[in-house]
Amino acid sequence: MPTPAHADAPDASAGPDPTLARERAHLAASRAALRAMREDAESLDIGDVAANRVAAAALGRRIEKRVEELADREDTPLFFGRLDYEPPADPSETGDFAGERFHVGRRHVHDTSGDPMVVDWRAPVSLPFYRASRRDPLGVALRRRFGHTGGDLTAYEDEHLTDPDRGPEGGRLLQREIERPRVGPMRDIVATIQPEQDRIVRAGLGGTVCVQGGPGTGKTAVGLHRLAYLLYAHRERLARTGTLVVGPNRSFLHYIEQVLPALGELSVRQATVEDLVSHVTIRGTDTPAAAMIKGDARMAAVVRRALFAHVARATEPVVVVRGSRRLRIPAEEVDGLVTELSERGLRYDAGRAALPRRIAHAVLVRMEEAGEAPDDRVQDAVARDRAVKAAVRAVWPAVDPARLVLRLLSDADFLATHARGVLDAHEQRAIVWPRRPRSTRAAPWSPADAVLIDEAMDLVERTPSLGHVVLDEAQDLSPMQYRAVGRRCSTGSATVLGDLAQGTTPWATPSWSQALVHLGKADGVVEELTAGFRVPGDVIAYASRLIPHIAPDLTPVASARVNPGFFEVRATDPASGLTHTVAACREMLAREGSVGLIAADAAVPELAEALAAAGVGHLRPGEPTTPGARLALVPASLAKGLEYDHVVLAEPAAVVEGEPDERTGLRRLYVCLTRAVSGLIVTHARPLPARLDPTDRSGDRPATMGV
Structure with missing residues (x-):
């Protein structure tokens, strides 16, 4: 068995536990070091550093954020574990961490000499705390876990990973921490992350990971801790590109909102899908049948057709007057320029913005053929010419995304034209409003309509992409909602979390492979968590009676609780x-x-x-x-x-x-x-x-x- 955990109140006759006393002293010293780090940050004088007022303000905000990150949570010890690495077999040789001892916690703390007193749980040196075993100790001789009450250490438990005479690994403190009562918002699991969870947490930034996990397997916590890990490992990149957590509703986001701040990450935005697509005021609701159709990925093709149908053929030449000369671009040549831009797959507004310069270039060719030598300034002037602007308005007009969707949903003939071969007549009738609203403001928009507007907006102008998005309870999203989230990480990556057995919307995804395709991450890796750490064994066994009838292909959760x-x-x-x-x-x-x-x-x-x-x-x-x-x-x-x-x-x-x-x-x-x-x-x-x-x-x- 592991070394027995030393209890909160040792036998008085035996005296205080000297090991626990030393660990408490190290905790006190670490807290003092953290206070010193914060005081150093607060005392920084940037008066002579910043080049101007704007730079000074930006630097000041970074320092304020750093000071906030260095706050000590008095209700939680700075560290929850310790690793003692094996000494080198040959004293003349040293491994990366051979013979070293590290206390593992939620953040890095160093003394005045810069030596670590607590190492961040995300650092490479901390990995064995989660992965080491007797079969593969990863160079660690001893792993120590700490119990605590409030902010004070009250117990510890040792696992000797390289000593065959010291018994198997595992122990009461880990189980007690897993089963500790949940009072208040969701808490982090940084002290209890299991090996299979840690492999997901430390997955690289470049790939998308989809986590299928039954109730109590920790999938939400794994997703949040993965984001915290990525922010640690790729801080500068993600600081530029941004991160986002998407949850199913406000209650859920409120419940999880303290996890990342507890891990020192304070700037991650949280939102629902409805928040992401809140371009109009929601006034109406859909029937289940209408919501299913509007959420179907086929609607993306309908919206695209309706949008690009606004691009028309030129019926008149473009005539540009330059001094005493009239430079004429025939209508068929303008059509050729429009066709070329259309076939490049540009966003609608990007093509519309490029067309004036293409026409201007054709005008410059005429000028050069006449012996002139126009430069870029002339091309810019021609692109702004009244005749060119009028031609662009005629063949590539501006389109308002909300008005486009309003017309699709209120004009049966317009919808039929652009849904031909995509939606059948019954499906078209199911989504058309009985009356056309006077304006987009008066329209009875539903949540599914807002997603269609978001699709149209992206076709008009590309949606900015973030570096990483965590999408939780993803099994309940429609294909069009997946597309909306995918646009927010089109050049980044995602962590997708969910349980197919808990899909409760009419459009709930039937498989993660389909969901990843709609998200735009078809190469994402699907991981399954089957060990349950939250739900008691008798409860999960009772609930699992439903699995053969609601998700027969899934492995029922097996409770790991004692x-x-x-x-x-x-x-x-x-x-x-x-x-x-x-x-x-x-x-x-x-x-x-x-x-x-x-x-x-x-x-x-x-x-x-x-x-x-x-x-x-x-x-x-x-x-x-x-x-x-x-x-x-x-x-x-x-x-x-x-x-x-x-x-x-x-x-x-x-x-x-x-x-x-x-x-x-x-x-x-x-x-x-x-x-x-x-x-x-x-x-x-x-x-x-x-x-x-x-x-x-x-x-x-x-x-x-x-x-």
């Missing part, structure tokens, strides 16, 4: 269903940690009233919990991506029936069942869905029934 958790299914009668659900919430609130009451969306108002009548306060999903307010009332549609220490799931059958079809409903139910970290109580007055009935033996194991 603590089996608390799980009960409680049947009640309809008259007392609300009372039993509220009682279950009270029972869960008596335990440590956060509590989520999840129910079908339609049942939320009634449950809110019942909680209020019973004097049980509740929060909205994603809202920070406090010691006095730990219960969140969560509509099933918003449960995805969230986690709570304890969950009460009310009326599973209603959750299933709240979706348009049974398969989507069962997927939604799978999501709701797997939000619990420590305990789950399922309450039901109606019969359970057949797949979850304890008498149904199609699952992996029977359910644990409560009284």
